[in-house]
Amino acid sequence: MSTTEAQTSERVTQIVPEALAAIHEVLERHRVTEEEWSAVLALLTEVGRADEFVLLSDVTRTSVLIDAMSHDADEAATASDVEGPLYVPDPPWREAPVRIYDDYEGSEDGEVLFVRGKVTSTDGTPLPDAVLDIWQTGPSGGYDIWDERQPEFNFRGRFGVAESGEYEFQTMVPKPYTVPTDGPVGRYLQAVGQHPWRPAHIHFKVTAGGHEPLVTQVFFPDDPYLENDTIGAVKPALVRPLKRHDGAERGLDAPFSTCDFDVKLRRSG
Ligand code: BEZ
Ligand code: FE
Numbered sequence: 001m002s003t004t005e006a007q008t009s010e011r012v013t014q015i016v017p018e019a020l021a022a023i024h025e026v027l028e029r030h031r032v033t034e035e036e037w038s039a040v041l042a043l044l045t046e047v048g049r050a051d052e053f054v055l056l057s058d059v060t061r062t063s064v065l066i067d068a069m070s071h072d073a074d075e076a077a078t079a080s081d082v083e084g085p086l087y088v089p090d091p092p093w094r095e096a097p098v099r100i101y102d103d104y105e106g107s108e109d110g111e112v113l114f115v116r117g118k119v120t121s122t123d124g125t126p127l128p129d130a131v132l133d134i135w136q137t138g139p140s141g142g143y144d145i146w147d148e149r150q151p152e153f154n155f156r157g158r159f160g161v162a163e164s165g166e167y168e169f170q171t172m173v174p175k176p177y178t179v180p181t182d183g184p185v186g187r188y189l190q191a192v193g194q195h196p197w198r199p200a201h202i203h204f205k206v207t208a209g210g211h212e213p214l215v216t217q218v219f220f221p222d223d224p225y226l227e228n229d230t231i232g233a234v235k236p237a238l239v240r241p242l243k244r245h246d247g248a249e250r251g252l253d254a255p256f257s258t259c260d261f262d263v264k265l266r267r268s269g
Contacts, residue, residue: 043184043187043188046183046184047183047184047185047188050183050184050185052085052180052183052184052185054084054085055085055179055180055183055185056185056188058082058084058085058179058231058233059179059185059188059189059194059196059230059231061231061232063082063084063231063233064082064231064232064233067080067081067082067233074122074266076122076264076266077122077214077264077265077266078206078214078216078237078262078263078264078265079216079235079237079238080214080215080216081215081216081217081233081235081238082215082217082231082233083203083205083215084203084231086135086143086145086203087135087203087205088135088145088153088156091133091135091153091156091157091158092153092156092157092158093157093158093159094157094158094159094169095159096159097168097170098157098159098167098168098169098170099169099170099171100134100154100155100156100157100169100170100171101138101154101155101170101171101172102150102151102154104138104141104147104149104150104151104154105149106138106139106140106141106147106149107138107139107140107172109139109140110138110139110140110172110173111139111172111173111254111255111256111257112170112171112172112173112252112254112256112257113170113171113172113173113242113256113257113258113259114168114169114170114171114250114256114257114258114259115168115169115171115202115218115258115259115260115261116166116167116168116169116258116259116260116261117166117167117260117261117262117263118161118164118165118166118167118262118263119132119161119165119167119206119208119262119263119265120165120262120263120264120265121211121264121265121266121267122264122265122266122267126163126164126165126166127161127165127208127209127211127265128161128162128163128164128165129160129208129209130160130161130165130167130206130207130208130263130265131158131159131160131161131206131207131208132158132159132160132161132167132169132204132205132206132263133157133158133204133205133206133207134155134156134157134158134169134171134202134203134204135155135156135202135203136155136156136171136174136201136202136203137155137174137175137177137200138150138154138155138172138174139172139173139174139175140175142177143155143177144156146180155171155172155174157169171202173200173220173242173257174200174201174202175200176197176198176199176200176223176224176225177197177198177200178196178197178198178230179196179198179230179231181196189230194230195228195230196230197224197225197228197229197230198225198229198230198231198233199219199220199223199224199225199226199229199234200219200220200223201217201218201219201220202217202218203215203216203217204216204217204218204261204263206263206265208265210267210268210269211265211266211267211268212265212266212267212268213265214263214265216238216263217233217238218238218239218240218259218261219234219238219239219240220239220240220241220242220259221239221241221242226239240259240260240261241259242257242258242259243257243258243259244256244257245257245258
């Protein structure tokens with residue numbers, strides 16, 4: 001047995017009996033019936049078939065708990081946040097000036113947003129080899145994978161930063177949306193009386209040589225779901241103001257917004 005296998009086995013033999021004892025205690029205290037337990041097993045079977053275990057972990061706020069335990073609250077570094085189930089690997093590489101979307105029928109009422117900032121180490125050293133990987137919903141219809149009107153990988157993309165560590169990308173202001181409700185997790189939410197809404201946000205994965213990768217999200221003030229995100233993932237340090245500008249400043253025919261978001265990565269090792 002390798003060292004990793006031995007460590008895994010030790011963790012399993014420590015944790016599983018305690019987890020089972022906790023579940024058994026609740027089942028016993030509530031005198032859960034055979035019918036009720038069968039319904040739980042049927043739901044979990046469906047969650048697996050529908051590939052919704054990550055979503056279940058998110059809406060039960062288990063992902064937020066694991067994230068909090070996995071990343072020390074280090075004020076010098078940008079706070080991490082959960083990835084969620086809607087990341088799509090290998091998004092297109094976007095060259096500067098970076099724009100991560102194409103217009104679509106439904107985007108005309110949305111507002112253009114430029115997100116910009118600097119990627120540095122926690123001591124302020126710029127990280128010119130940093131790569132950002134972004135995903136978010138459009139201004140209508142949610143994620144590209146749910147919306148036939150949007151081209152593949154709309155509001156998704158990877159790109160690099162300047163020598164100074166600075167980056168900028170053009171997107172549109174996202175809107176609050178509901179997590180998928182048409183599967184078993186949707187039925188679970190309904191059964192426990194939990195709403196499915198998330199506040200508007202933009203997901204980031206940021207990597208740079210010699211540094212711990214960061215997965216996080218950025219939120220915006222005055223969102224109706226900031227205080228009651230269904231996955232409980234809002235962190236005050238990740239709420240960033242939107243500043244409105246006259247379109248003429250960038251040769252646009254409508255007002256646009258900017259959002260500043262500097263990213264500070266921890267050295268690895
Ligand atoms: C998301 O933000 O993409 C997300 C997170 C958790 C569950 C569903 C969606
Ligand atoms: Fe999201």
